Amino acid sequence: MLKSTTLSLIALTAATPAFAQTGDDIVVTASGIEQPRDEAGQAITIIDADTIETRQSVDVVDLLATTPGVRFSRTGSMGSVASISLRGAETTQTLVLIDGVKVNDPSGIGDGYDFGHLLTGNIDRIEVLRGSNSVVHGSQAIGGVVSLTTATPAKGFAPKGSAEYGYSDSFTGKADVSGTAGRISGGIGGAYFRTDGISSAAVGAEKDGYKNFAGNARLKVAFSDALSLDLRGYYINADLDYDSFFGAPADSADVAKLDQYVGYAGLNLGLFDGRFTSRAAVTWLRNDRDYYFMRGTAPDYGYSGTNLRFEYQGVVTPVEQARLIFGYEHERPDYDFFGFGSTDSQRANIDSVYALGIVQPFAGLSVTGGFRHDDHSQFGGATTFGANANYSPNDGATNVRASYGEGFKAPSLYQLYDAFSGNAALRPERSKSYDVGIDQSLADGRALVSLTAFLRNTNDQINYDNTAFTYGNIDRTRAKGVEATLALRPIDALNVTASYSYIDARDRSGRAVFDGKRLPRRAEHAVSLSADYDWSFGLSTGATLTMVGDSFDDAANAVPLDGYALAGIRASVPVGPNLEIYGRVDNLFDADYATAFNYGTYGRAAYGGVRARF
Template structure:
């Protein structure tokens, strides 16, 4: 049933080459997550959704998960106020089986119980592009890409000089502000930006009365130096500092004075070399992730417990293009995830080493046909090796008006350091989780591109899934799951001023472990049905107005399917009005009809809330 959703120095970083576009190649037609290099979308047989800078600005959303929720195949849950723990599931996979990249750097937390990524602290302030790849893809991305990949990118430097800023204010004393400056001078280009968010929030516990406030500062920077036409240096960095009041989740959620603080550092430094007139390119890079989480039972005291996860990676990628119709991508990666814990009278520190090699071939044997296939092997210092395969095809018989897609992907997820080595529940004999994913889809463009319809059917089987074994009180490879479903999207532009997008996804994700209490039950917090509809209209006098409606079906909060989460419908409206060439006023109302709903049992969600602000750009 459906019912009425200390500022510190920024670490240097850079990402693998982000797609460069020309006037004849729109950014939306280029994707990088499928193979790790920039590709036209009609060469890719996998299901990918792009949320570009224009869409992010129009929607005015603060949380990344609110944007992702309108994407087919995505389900999310959040435990209360803005900043609270939020997980994203792709096609019914576990939230820990979603691989997350920021500017090409893996940011899944090595100190998390399952190496998952907490989307709660990831706001839209300095994100300009999101790619969502659905389906297993460990050949390119390694561990954790069982459900798929969410890749987030900051804005590239402007060709000349550009600056922009925005600020808005609204419900619950919420202030959001951002600014960035970028430019290019000769062979040097760079960008620096910052975003600040503050709110009194809501009670994270649904039964609570005390508001849980939140503060978030995010900074990003990049620098590119082209020493010659063939050789360049990329440096990029991303930093998040967050401070959250939250309600205790030990037992039923209830008001409490608990506090969580986060410092997240993301860094990349890489050299890019092109030889033989671009037919052979190389990228060598070092990346760094550090995720420090401290928890306090009472603000103002010393932290009661905390976690620190770090991941140092070395990456080499080579691309050989002997002709315009063939590419070979190959690479080597070494990473060393570290896990540290303190609290409750004890400390723990663990680490692992992972070495990986992969190769991926992309060929176009016939006009309109693109074939991709690859293999990867990962060697883990604890459990040994994991080999994965993948292949996909895209065929267009009519110059891109119709695209028929086929995809097969294998995925694996290494056990987390916590699951392997925790003193009380760890199991050093754990094997990696494995998956096999199948897709078939078609994209059809109509009316000279004013309408596009996409349909995809998928199936994924996951084995050796890790869960807590109540018989041994340790983690074990005890789960098998299956997810199948259909995704559909529609994009319409009947007139130049009107844009309409709609998506629907059906996901049947079930336990197949054979355990009597759970076998055949739906996986928790994964609704079968979800629909999203967005429309934006640009009026002749400059005003832009828009609305988004999202409907999510019933789900269950637990594996035994005994706690139901009712479906819900959310509506939001927005508007913006330019004042001259450099100034714009904007505003939105979220949850317009004040729907009462939950994405996790016992945790609160926002009611009707209004916000307004101003943007400037130069």
């Protein structure tokens, strides 16, 4: 449906220069430590604080949807289940971190993360790494990694806040304060969102409302130049009206409630003038989900997932041109279920060791390689390898990248132990991922074009076997494609970015009904184009166009989902030195579309708000 339009837009933007990011950008997801972006040979997109504020997005998924290689689906109103697929991988094969803590839910069917409750109120930066990278991150990192961080404390004392109101009686309010005093720095913030929503069922008439509160806190104490304590916390409380998913979606009185707790406590030690650094940390995740057939009653069923992790990481820098990263991790995912007259409780222990070397044999070349071994108390061991390289012959103006990464995903506790469909003999899912790319800066740093080609093969993928009525390692999949990113800043006042991705993700299981079919909810083509202009009198205006091609809702490719195009406009203007008024219109042309069959989506919607900084 959108193929000809998409290709026309690509032909237009491919000839357009792009605004270059600086070579000083720092990334963490590639190796698990801070390093210059030009040093990493993997495909990474950064969504920084300025972009988050400029786009005015309330939902993290809306920002991720403009990133190349990302496909998403949502089952209805704001707060409903939202899933992210990276480069055509399963949505359960995306590893998600919040402030360095792994937040994939151990009580989920596939340990997936529900992005539906993750709003932008407390988020300051997002890194998206595309491609398998289990050497650094362990299980789940088959499609890639989404890492979100809250703001680091400001110098001095810096309070700020905002409030917004709009379509369907939606209100967003957030505030935070941070500061630094001597060797102590810290911050605390909170964000509240409520809406009457829309009907989650496409055929429904009853709106499904949603409430969300998110809080975050940080504290860092530097006992000396070499030793520091780092504490971080994140919390989400959510309350969602949703339409029953047992059968075709239809209006119902169902309610879902979530409490998510995320904690991090770490000690950092630097010795020998920083040539040897150590980090020891304890992280904790707890995800409590309760479901009610009717509000005001006791929960009818629910899940609780907990993951307690110990992490040690050491970094040795014997010479400026070489670093060795090594570590040990222990985690204990727990799973508890109640409902329908039964209860279940399961847990596992996972011990992991890894080592990664980064060397720069000569100016312009950086090579990274390493391995990881994970020992799971149920299925045994899994060893993964990875390597990547980045070469620049001209001080960062051109970067040629290549990477190979292996990924694995441990079976979830539900898939292993569920009384009705569990299979204790499951093997981990395994993947091999390859990509090659180039980043070219032009026009004295005012332009950047980035192209990447990728291929990933996944074996032993876990799926439900409808003949044996249990989970089994029955699937093989292959995904290949191309990603392109362009940015342009012809003058200081104008910033234009564009991205395109082609993803061919198909079933290779050999099963007659599914073999060769496209994987569900993964459109082949997607384009995003965004432009922002700062006027001389203070007004800022912008627009974003997102186009997504046709896809299918099911593995047999019998239920089509038509492609769609969404346009949004935005504006903001300062009122004095500390105040800013802003507003936006989403889905400007009131497009009728769906990301999941029979589930509703938002039409045209307008919002306005005010921001204050001191």
